[in-house]
Amino acid sequence: MSRIVVRGLEKSYGDARVLERVSITAEPGEFLSLVGASGCGKSTFLRILLGQERQSGGVVVIGDRPIVPEPTPQRGIVFQRYSVFPHLTALQNLLLVEDFRSGGPFGRVFGARRRSARQEAETMLERVGLGHARDLYPASLSGGMQQRLAIAQTLLGRPQILLLDEPFGALDPGIRVEMHELLTELWNEHGMTVVMVTHDIGEAFKLGTRVLVFDKVRHDPEFPSAYGATITYDLKLDRKSRASARDVAEVAAMVGTTRLDSAIATTAS
Amino acid sequence: MLATGTGAVQAGAGANTASPPPSVAKTRLRLINATVSRGGAVLLGTMPFAAVAVAYLSASAQRLAVNANDKLLPAPAQMWSAFFDLATVPDKRSGDLILWADTYASLVRLFAGVGLATLMALLLGIAIGFIPRVRAFLLPFVTVVCVIPPLALLPILFIALGLGETAKITLIAIGVAPVMVRDIANRVMELPPELIAKAQTLGGNSWTMVLRLVLPQIMPRLITCVRLALGPAWLFLIAAEAIASTEGLGYRIFLVRRYLSMDVILPYVVWITLLAVATDWLLARLSHTVSPWAHPESDK
Numbered sequence: 001m002s003r004i005v006v007r008g009l010e011k012s013y014g015d016a017r018v019l020e021r022v023s024i025t026a027e028p029g030e031f032l033s034l035v036g037a038s039g040c041g042k043s044t045f046l047r048i049l050l051g052q053e054r055q056s057g058g059v060v061v062i063g064d065r066p067i068v069p070e071p072t073p074q075r076g077i078v079f080q081r082y083s084v085f086p087h088l089t090a091l092q093n094l095l096l097v098e099d100f101r102s103g104g105p106f107g108r109v110f111g112a113r114r115r116s117a118r119q120e121a122e123t124m125l126e127r128v129g130l131g132h133a134r135d136l137y138p139a140s141l142s143g144g145m146q147q148r149l150a151i152a153q154t155l156l157g158r159p160q161i162l163l164l165d166e167p168f169g170a171l172d173p174g175i176r177v178e179m180h181e182l183l184t185e186l187w188n189e190h191g192m193t194v195v196m197v198t199h200d201i202g203e204a205f206k207l208g209t210r211v212l213v214f215d216k217v218r219h220d221p222e223f224p225s226a227y228g229a230t231i232t233y234d235l236k237l238d239r240k241s242r243a244s245a246r247d248v249a250e251v252a253a254m255v256g257t258t259r260l261d262s263a264i265a266t267t268a269s
Numbered sequence: 270m271l272a273t274g275t276g277a278v279q280a281g282a283g284a285n286t287a288s289p290p291p292s293v294a295k296t297r298l299r300l301i302n303a304t305v306s307r308g309g310a311v312l313l314g315t316m317p318f319a320a321v322a323v324a325y326l327s328a329s330a331q332r333l334a335v336n337a338n339d340k341l342l343p344a345p346a347q348m349w350s351a352f353f354d355l356a357t358v359p360d361k362r363s364g365d366l367i368l369w370a371d372t373y374a375s376l377v378r379l380f381a382g383v384g385l386a387t388l389m390a391l392l393l394g395i396a397i398g399f400i401p402r403v404r405a406f407l408l409p410f411v412t413v414v415c416v417i418p419p420l421a422l423l424p425i426l427f428i429a430l431g432l433g434e435t436a437k438i439t440l441i442a443i444g445v446a447p448v449m450v451r452d453i454a455n456r457v458m459e460l461p462p463e464l465i466a467k468a469q470t471l472g473g474n475s476w477t478m479v480l481r482l483v484l485p486q487i488m489p490r491l492i493t494c495v496r497l498a499l500g501p502a503w504l505f506l507i508a509a510e511a512i513a514s515t516e517g518l519g520y521r522i523f524l525v526r527r528y529l530s531m532d533v534i535l536p537y538v539v540w541i542t543l544l545a546v547a548t549d550w551l552l553a554r555l556s557h558t559v560s561p562w563a564h565p566e567s568d569k
Contacts, residue, residue: 082464
């Protein structure tokens with residue numbers, strides 16, 4: 001398993017600086033929750049970790065070498081939208097993982113390898129509770145089922161690091177709680193490092209072993225985009241004892257959320 | 270979902286009968302919300318066809334009443350007998366059944382031209398849309414080629430390639446390919462970056478992503494593209510046949526024009542229309558078969 005080390009990370013789009021002086025070290029198996037106001041750059045940070053975007057400065061090291069600026073199987077991702085392939089059924093979505101991994105000229109595995117891939121895919125479908133939906137296209141699945149499928153697909157890729165970009169943002173609260181349980185179980189089983197961006201403070205505290213708040217520390221009233229956000233708060237949580245309501249309130253105040261009650265309720269659930 | 274929908278409607282109906290405001294039924298919806306029943310849609314859809322038919326029949330009857338030998342607006346019976354002769358009586362000179370020989374010659378040209386264009390759209394469109402280097406290399410060129418009026422190239426093609434089949438097929442291919450290439454390239458560029466990133470995290474390389482992600486994703490669009498391209502393709506086909514050919518639907522129309530043979534021209538136009546409609550329908554079915562995911566049950 002691999003550590004993530006980020007040192008002096010910067011990201012600008014033209015004159016607009018989004019991130020600056022971001023430094024953090026994450027040990028293998030940690031579950032990082034990234035929170036912050038909208039547009040503070042936490043998703044940008046995640047996309048840099050993914051390799052979808054390139055940083056303007058600083059280094060990101062995963063394991064023992066700097067990341068390549070393109071997505072690789074080392075890092076898996078679950079997005080909020082377009083999280084699975086709409087042209088494949090649930091089962092085909094999972095089979096695709098082995099097909100891609102083989103990298104052959106047909107983009108497909110055959111024979112014994114296909115049978116074992118199928119076996120694995122079906123087991124995984126059952127694991128995430130989608131056994132009954134194996135032959136449905138994602139358009140016929142509910143939002144929660146699509147995200148289950150997306151997580152299953154990503155885990156079949158056996159990533160060392162799992163990146164989650166507001167994976168449950170579009171789900172109903174009830175479904176969200178189910179997804180929290182599923183994700184926690186899978187994380188306990190696989191033990192990979194998780195980095196999750198979320199808007200939901202309660203979710204951040206409930207799932208994470210560590211909560212990171214992104215915010216701007218410097219402001220230029222003349223030119224608001226002159227300075228970027230950085231990590232302003234880094235709270236390690238003890239899994240055994242729940243986060244205190246005071247911590248939640250403190251982070252909620254930093255992020256500027258108005259839904260503090262629901263945040264504390266989610267944390268307690 | 271359907272069940273709850275009907276439930277709500279029934280509940281609403283029940284509420285209406287309980288409290289009696291009959292004015293509700295008369296509420297006039299906005300034009301954009303007033304939907305049409307299935308029978309109403311068939312009726313409305315038939316009306317323009319019927320209007321054209323009635324207009325033609327009455328005009329034709331009037332002219333034939335004045336002059337029974339009038340050639341401009343022949344009666345349906347005249348057209349049918351002329352068309353039937355072309356379909357069943359072998360030509361005296363060549364021994365061919367003219368309608369079928371014309372249809373075969375035209376369709377071979379049309380499908381060869383559109384087929385070539387489709388192949389180019391697939392290869393170039395995906396390459397331009399998916400690979401930044403190819404895009405930088407070819408997109409400006411394709412964009413410029415797109416705005417050249419293909420018919421202006423027709424003389425060049427006839428000079429360079431002769432008057433045979435090659436020139437006609439090339440005209441059709443050149444006429445429709447650039448727009449198709451651009452359309453497919455745009456569609457590939459519009460693929461959600463999330464899907465492409467995800468495919469890479471699952472180990473996809475450029476080639477396997479083309480096979481397993483890009484190709485299936487653009488297939489419905491490609492078929493739509495072919496359906497749209499068939500219109501211009503027919504235009505180029507008939508133009509090319511009108512100028513240099515010895516058989517073909519377009520050739521026949523322009524040949525008999527010299528004799529004012531409207532009794533042949535009009536059925537031929539209807540025949541061409543039928544062929545075009547049938548092709549379009551088949552392509553739409555093909556899209557359902559090839560990409561069922563892109564056609565949810567609702568729009569079948």
